[in-house]
Amino acid sequence: MNNNAKPVGLALTHMWVAFAVFLLAAVLGFYQVLERAELIPALTWDEGYYLSVTAHGVIMAFVFTTFFIVGFGYYTAATSLERSLWNPPLAWAGFWTMMLGVLLAVYALFTGQATVLYTFYPPMTAHWTFYVGAALLVVGSIAWIVIMIVMTWQWKKDNPGQPVPLPMFGTTTNAILWLWTLIGVAVEVVFQLIPLSLGWVDTVDVGLARTLFAWTLHPIVYFWLIPAYLALYMFVPKAAGGRLFSDEMARVAFIMLLIFGLPIGFHHLYMDPFQAAGWKLLHGFGTFMVAIPTLITGFTVIASLELAARLRGGKGLFGWLKALPWNNSMVLAAVLALLLLTAGGFGGMINASYAMNAMVHNTAWVPGHFHLIFGGTTVIMYFAIAYYLWPSLTGKTLYSERMARTQLWLWFIGILVLTLPWHALGLMGQPRRIASIPYDTPLVQAWDPYEYGMVLGGVIMTIAAALFVWNLFMTHRRGAAAGHREVEYAQPVHPVLKLPGPLNGFALWNWILAVYMIVDFGAPLLQFFFIETFDATSWGW
Amino acid sequence: MIHIDPWEKTWVYIVGLLIVVMLGSILYTAFANSIHPPSNVETIDSASLHLSKEFAEDNLGVKTRADGSVTVTMVAARYGFYPQRIEVPANTPIRFRIASLDVVHGLHIPETNLATMVIPGFVSEVNTTIPKPGEYPLFCNEYCGLGHHYMWSRVTVTPDTTTN
Incomplete structure (x- = not known):
């Protein structure tokens, strides 16, 4: 494909914003782990700690991910459909809207007027710029949703009956998932939090706000995860020297993430008093169903790796592992990501368990879990995607392949050293989100060694984060010119010539989802208007 | 296909x-x-807890019912659980009822399944038994402001004398 037709500038700009804020948030994370271990008394600073936790969470979960996913999506659309991006001015308008939102939120955050953590549960209230900033970040990303859907639709019109290329099918699934996902938090922010922060209303219904937030809180993790899965399906088999084991099952997995990922947010509300047990059980049911696409992905990707290794002469039940190209950063990242996904998925099953959740709810186990699965599986694949795309985007060879491999190993080890003690602390009852440990009780003395372990994990991860950004920066700035490498997508073992409609489009699934969402959220949301509820006290928080 | x-x-x-x-x-x-999980869907006006019968200051604390089971009534408010020290018997059904005066809090006694969110506007109720006697902390486990980590209480679980 002609390089001028690729949205290189858009992709690079989005990704550079993503990785720059990622490095900042990584450093904040290190400060937090150090502050909380109480090794250096001078660091103890409650206000600074909670400000940092808010900034770290907001940046990692919302800013870093959204910019990366949008930039990656534009590039995937153009390269997999082999056509130029539809409506680049709209894409740039989206980018600047997102940037404006980030700047507004950053102002509120770093002036200490939005220390409400990244979940911003009311009635605690931040400065209005924080909520308007969050809203603009979401509004800007809608440009991306529209462009992805329009490009798929145009391609289908021009290629009737042809299967949409898998990379674009997955990307469009994610765009549609994100559109459904953002509704909950958007309604909460626009109708409750912005009026509250501007003083137009005195108080809000906290139960309603938390139910709306739960709508978004779970599927948003699949918005972050799908690009990682896309890389596992579309880059890894090729990088390993083989083919994708099954194109159809990849599509089935994406569709299942869309259907089962959305209507399950109440597992975040298991411990909340305002939803009845039956609704929680229903959402818990869906939560277990969403394990299925992940287990399918694990099978398909490992089968693709095995196939590639055997083509390279690998033998034996497990001996083929030795024949994998371990010096390829994409393959290495995939194996490490799958290992972390296995560990994180196990913990996730415990969180999802309707009753057992009480033992770990809001303990240190929970941030331990999501750092393992997001910081581990998802972000490690973002690294691999960047290493793979950078030569294509910049036209230069990667500054150091060896540094890339070292960095992936360091991140993997750092994540484990950080999150295993974190899980253990949760089982020992440590609450999440605490600036220091002032509790005068024997139980707490056992926490210390684990705190120190986490500091070591933080050191390793911060070094890895810096190496990652350094490698990309040096590639862009000083790498040897090598021409823009083509992005190569894996071909399936069995070429897909024809697909049943539902595996090539989304109309049916959107209808099913609409019904499923009404069933799962209809009555739980409406109850706040039928029963007499009381808003939080309006004393200003 | x-x-x-x-x-x-x-x-x-x-x-x-x-x-x-x-x-x-x-x-x-x-x-x-x-x-x-605790799911009683019971509303209360958090602004007038002190006027309610159940959560007025004088009525907070541990009460033993006729059948020997125990009800604990508490209020969570930045940055403490009231009353700040309670004593309950081991191996006895305990009903915890708690309401928030201000923002969202969480309640957890480590090594037990006594946990619930405490949401302004709602009463949280947890029913459990604690098998092991001892001194337990009761932590706030939801961020409720800059003093969140100072918010905790002590629970003494006394050996159950009735069954021995």
């Missing part, structure tokens, strides 16, 4: 079985043993 490899098909069946077993155990414990 789509092409699915026989090995992958087998795997999908195994996954299906796994999910059925896990959901089956959850449904079993939920319906056979009545283990549910």
Whole structure:
């Protein structure tokens, strides 16, 4: 494909914003782990700690991910459909809207007027710029949703009956998932939090706000995860020297993430008093169903790796592992990501368990879990995607392949050293989100060694984060010119010539989802208007 | 129809079985043993807790009912649980009822399943028994402001004298 037709500038700009804020948030994370271990008394600073936790969470979960996913999506659309991006001015308008939102939120955050953590549960209230900033970040990303859907639709019109290329099918699934996902938090922010922060209303219904937030809180993790899965399906088999084991099952997995990922947010509300047990059980049911696409992905990707290794002469039940190209950063990242996904998925099953959740709810186990699965599986694949795309985007060879491999190993080890003690602390009852440990009780003395372990994990991860950004920066700035490498997508073992409609489009699934969402959220949301509820006290928080 | 490899098909069946077993155990414990998360959907006006009968200051604390079981009534407010020190018997059904005066809080006694969110506008109720006597902390586990980590109480679980 002609390089001028690729949205290189858009992709690079989005990704550079993503990785720059990622490095900042990584450093904040290190400060937090150090502050909380109480090794250096001078660091103890409650206000600074909670400000940092808010900034770290907001940046990692919302800013870093959204910019990366949008930039990656534009590039995937153009390269997999082999056509130029539809409506680049709209894409740039989206980018600047997102940037404006980030700047507004950053102002509120770093002036200490939005220390409400990244979940911003009311009635605690931040400065209005924080909520308007969050809203603009979401509004800007809608440009991306529209462009992805329009490009798929145009391609289908021009290629009737042809299967949409898998990379674009997955990307469009994610765009549609994100559109459904953002509704909950958007309604909460626009109708409750912005009026509250501007003083137009005195108080809000906290139960309603938390139910709306739960709508978004779970599927948003699949918005972050799908690009990682896309890389596992579309880059890894090729990088390993083989083919994708099954194109159809990849599509089935994406569709299942869309259907089962959305209507399950109440597992975040298991411990909340305002939803009845039956609704929680229903959402818990869906939560277990969403394990299925992940287990399918694990099978398909490992089968693709095995196939590639055997083509390279690998033998034996497990001996083929030795024949994998371990010096390829994409393959290495995939194996490490799958290992972390296995560990994180196990913990996730415990969180999802309707009753057992009480033992770990809001303990240190929970941030331990999501750092393992997001910081581990998802972000490690973002690294691999960047290493793979950078030569294509910049036209230069990667500054150091060896540094890339070292960095992936360091991140993997750092994540484990950080999150295993974190899980253990949760089982020992440590609450999440605490600036220091002032509790005068024997139980707490056992926490210390684990705190120190986490500091070591933080050191390793911060070094890895810096190496990652350094490698990309040096590639862009000083790498040897090598021409823009083509992005190569894996071909399936069995070429897909024809697909049943539902595996090539989304109309049916959107209808099913609409019904499923009404069933799962209809009555739980409406109850706040039928029963007499009381808003939080309006004393200003 | 789509092409699915026989090995992958087998795997999908195994996954299906796994999910059925896990959901089956959850449904079993939920319906056979009545283990549910706290979900009583009971509203209260947080601005006038002091005027309510149940959560007025004089009525907070531990009360033993006629059948020997215990009810604990508490208020959570930045940055403490009131009353700040309670004593409950081991191996005795305990009903915790708690309301928030201000923002969202969380309540957890480590090593037990006594946990609930405390949401302004709602009463949270947890029913449990604590088998092991001892000194327990009761932590706030939801961020409630800059003093969140100072918010905790002590719970003494005394050996159960009635069964010995």
